[in-house]
Amino acid sequence: MIGQLVDFLLGRPLPTSAAIHERLTKVKALAVFSSDALSSTAYATEEIILALLVAGSGVLGLSWPIAIGIAILLVIVSISYRQTIHAYPTGGGSYIVAKDNLGQFPGLVAGSALLIDYVLTVAVSVSAGVAALTSAVPDLQPYRVSLCLTFVLLITLANMRGIRESGSIFALPTYMFIVSMAALMLMGIYRMVSGVGAVETAPIEAVMPTQALSLFLILRAFASGCTALTGIEAISDGVPAFKKPEANNAATTLTWMVTILVTLFLGITYLATHYAIHPLHPEEPGYQTVVSQIARAVFGVGPIYYVIQASTALILVLAANTAYADFPRLSSIIARDRFLPRQFTNIGHRLAFSNGILVLGLLSSLLIVVFQGYTHSLIPLYAVGVFISFTLSQAGMVVRWWRRREPGWRHFIAINAIGATATGIVLVVIAATKFLLGAWIVILLIPTFVLMFLRIHGHYVHVAEQLRLKGWTPPAPATHNTVIVPVGDIHRGVVQALRYASLLSNDVRAIHIEVDPARTERLRSRWGEWGQGVKLILVPSPYRSTLSTLIQYLHEVDTERDDDVITVVLPEFVPRHWWENLLHNQTSWILNTALRFQRNKVVVAVRYQLDE
């Protein structure tokens, strides 16, 4: 029955042989890998504006130079990552690059930063996608959290089913988003230049400053905007998915992606500045996203506006979906290195890493509930992990060039060093300006995770040592089997167990722990007829504890001889319905569990299945 439910939700199981990987053209690859990066334009500008707004709406003009700074950073990082693509044609995720060049520990730091980041990608993208929806349909606002959780559930289920036709599924929404954003920008600039002005000049009230403008505030606005960089590393992780020549195609696609990303990000920021747009605080009723405000100003509320909102929501959901490829893959790699539970390497029903998918779904749902689905509250946690992994990855590349000294290494090292330094500085800026707003959570979590990785690893190494065959001298095998059958009563199930026990050895003893004299007497009187010739031993138990009396007895048997193994045969009857188990003392289960920790004891369950 459970099997049928699983089949219904996830589809029929797929054979291992079905795991054939689709190779992507550049056009499809752009769609698959860029949704995370491009979708961040839906909120990055807004975050800059919200950060500046505490100094009053008068200073919002500053968002333009800040955006220029971020665009420059984007270009630097992308040039740096082009080198990673060429150096790691089999996929150069930060965990691998850092581990390879800097060592296991920095690799684990990058790994934990990335895992946390993927969880945040889901939470942030889904929240922002729902914000795009509720901006268009304000009546949905009260259902924000439920909507977010529904999306997470759907994405989780879709990934448990395994998304096979990824290239085609992704192409439409991604290009729809790019086209509709381009249309927004062109029309916006046309209205500006031609002097037609906004269609709908919503009454945006000026906000009074609550703090003086300071360098700290400007840096915090910059840090907030740096969420635009999230997702930029996706292509370097996925080089093997490209058609040949993989590295060249991937590098070209990266350049395309960054060009589009920079254009959209600057365009949206420029229009927001020009139309003097700023959002309400996200928790106030009537809140709309900045993109929604711009779209209303440029197109008015009509079909085009709704297309823009829908494609924004869609690409954000797709962005969340990319984390569902990344998180399970990375956790399976880390688990293969034995730093995470090995269950993460299990390949499920439909050839996906099901456990990673489930854990990601649960953790991101938790974040959404805790932060009530407010993108703005999640952002301070978001960028820290990304920039840690950027910095470690590029620093790893620097070390790599230094060690290898391949032709042109000075040039390469310079580029990656610039990248590492730039992202390193930004990391410090983000950590400092966002610390109290929530970055501290991530800064605490990363070392916690690394510590957990190390403890898990310690356990696996320890177990492997204890189970290793090489160099092991096994003890002399047992030649005698001492079989003990605890009996509380005698019935068909016990008879079956006694017969089985007699098959195992000629040293079989039935043990009855005396708790109730009447019961003991009844057992004794029927033993002659039904005891299958097995010797019945009565053991008194003044404190009525069957368990401890039995274990005490087994210890005594243990001392009898050295060449034996002790087998405990537990008669057990199995009712047809699980709830019927509640009506019976679970003596067999309790004994079985307690005997787990007793050396040299083998436990045999002889079950008697009851009929309907």
Add this chain to the structure above:
Amino acid sequence: MIGQLVDFLLGRPLPTSAAIHERLTKVKALAVFSSDALSSTAYATEEIILALLVAGSGVLGLSWPIAIGIAILLVIVSISYRQTIHAYPTGGGSYIVAKDNLGQFPGLVAGSALLIDYVLTVAVSVSAGVAALTSAVPDLQPYRVSLCLTFVLLITLANMRGIRESGSIFALPTYMFIVSMAALMLMGIYRMVSGVGAVETAPIEAVMPTQALSLFLILRAFASGCTALTGIEAISDGVPAFKKPEANNAATTLTWMVTILVTLFLGITYLATHYAIHPLHPEEPGYQTVVSQIARAVFGVGPIYYVIQASTALILVLAANTAYADFPRLSSIIARDRFLPRQFTNIGHRLAFSNGILVLGLLSSLLIVVFQGYTHSLIPLYAVGVFISFTLSQAGMVVRWWRRREPGWRHFIAINAIGATATGIVLVVIAATKFLLGAWIVILLIPTFVLMFLRIHGHYVHVAEQLRLKGWTPPAPATHNTVIVPVGDIHRGVVQALRYASLLSNDVRAIHIEVDPARTERLRSRWGEWGQGVKLILVPSPYRSTLSTLIQYLHEVDTERDDDVITVVLPEFVPRHWWENLLHNQTSWILNTALRFQRNKVVVAVRYQLDE
């Protein structure tokens, strides 16, 4: 470690031989058995007043005739119960009397009514006890629910420990309550007669009627006051605890108890009427119990007042405690008749029916939380069960006299018939007037419980039939043991399991389900050296499901021959800490669980314990 915690909370285990019962003198017995009955005077009068109050404070004078009616009912019921005491010197609880004379089904109805009632006794008494406290110390009012739950927890723990010295523990608070209530009445009447008037005439505002006075309202007030009868049956349940001659002593004690009860109840009602006292609605801030108001009027707020409140609280807590003797005992009797899970018959660590005690503690805590610790909200549920059990018990006695026709049976039958008729009529009155206020819950619950009893009984009868040896022709015993060892890998634990398997039979097969070709290859290459001479069989599993492939394979083995039993030996390693299990695939546990439902399969767990 768990064992040590249990010892700390409950004390060292007691040997079965320590179960010696104390025989009680009449004076001690009165203390032990009357706390439930006497303590109801703490709220019965108040309930009459609250019921009348909807017709305005002008009609409160009616509480006096209503109380007289209830007192008459009390006398009738007690005379009727004296006969039960003589007829059932070994203890005549309603379940036993009804089952004995009316049949199993009426017995179960009485049993379920009683069990529900005991849960309510705990909830009502503890809530009323806390109300006595918060009347004296109003600052405690917001902590009402927490206080109630703390009391329930303490009583539960005390009973889990087993209260051995019951007689002496009970004597002091019970007699303190009787004395302080007597003092209250005497002083109250003295002040009245001498015309001194109240010490503290609290400004009790007149309440305007919201309903016209009607017969229905008067009957409802009567029904509310009938909670004074709860607990009156306690002595008839506990006859064997008395010193010899048990029945005579018990009957005398019952007469004493009823005399005291009637005196206190009438006295309190009379004083309440005289001082024109009525409480605020219990959910309003500043609420005080009626007894507290009377005590303030008679003695003022001083040492005597606090003694009265303290002894009231104490006797109410003791009343709750009596349910902790009754519920576990009754549930163990019903469980012995196989209408409740047999776990209720287990005698715990300290010779108490621990499971019944725990269930009672949980259920009454639940009631307290649901009803927010308001006595008044619980009362409508309370009396229904009591009167069902009264009626069934006395009706059972009528049938008994009729069947036996012992000398004087006409006289006896008349007395019990009057009792049964009176309580039957009151039962109808209570059910009708309190139905919408909450009695419907109990009226629904009782048949639900009876249905549950019958289903449980059906299960036990069915299991007993299927396990019965008499008339059973056992199938021919197996002569061959086909031993299967599923192996995923080879390590020390597997070697140990293979050796054990070889001890069982000479038909041993190691089965490896092929999921990962690299792993299979590694296993095959090491099998020669470490396989202990056991044949290794490789089974392909295109869908990667170890479980279903193995079960499929076992089905095939099943068809090989008819004279065998199939033994599945599961190698398993046991880490030192429970959390380490999370780091391993629980293949062994999953296989073991799945094999529970396979006929003719014996499961053997060969454990390899890892060192620290």
